[in-house]
Amino acid sequence: MVDTIRTKEYADFVGRLRKARLDAGLRQIDVAKKLKRTQSHVSRVEQVLILTN
Known part of the structure; x- marks a missing residue:
């Protein structure tokens, strides 16, 4: 399975x-x-630390 969060x-x-x-x-x-x-959720998304959902 591809790790979606780490794709270009x-x-x-x-x-x-x-x-x-x-x-x-x-x-x-x-x-x-x-x-x-x-705000921390948005920050983590922008840092590509978590997936958007």
Whole structure:
């Protein structure tokens, strides 16, 4: 089974998410509130430490 979190495609996807957040002028906490998650969850996703779900 492929470790999805370690693929280049996943890292590229997360990079595009982060860029979109920054381009929109949003902080991690802003995104976290919209997703009903913690800021640390958003941070871990952006650091490619956990999968988005």
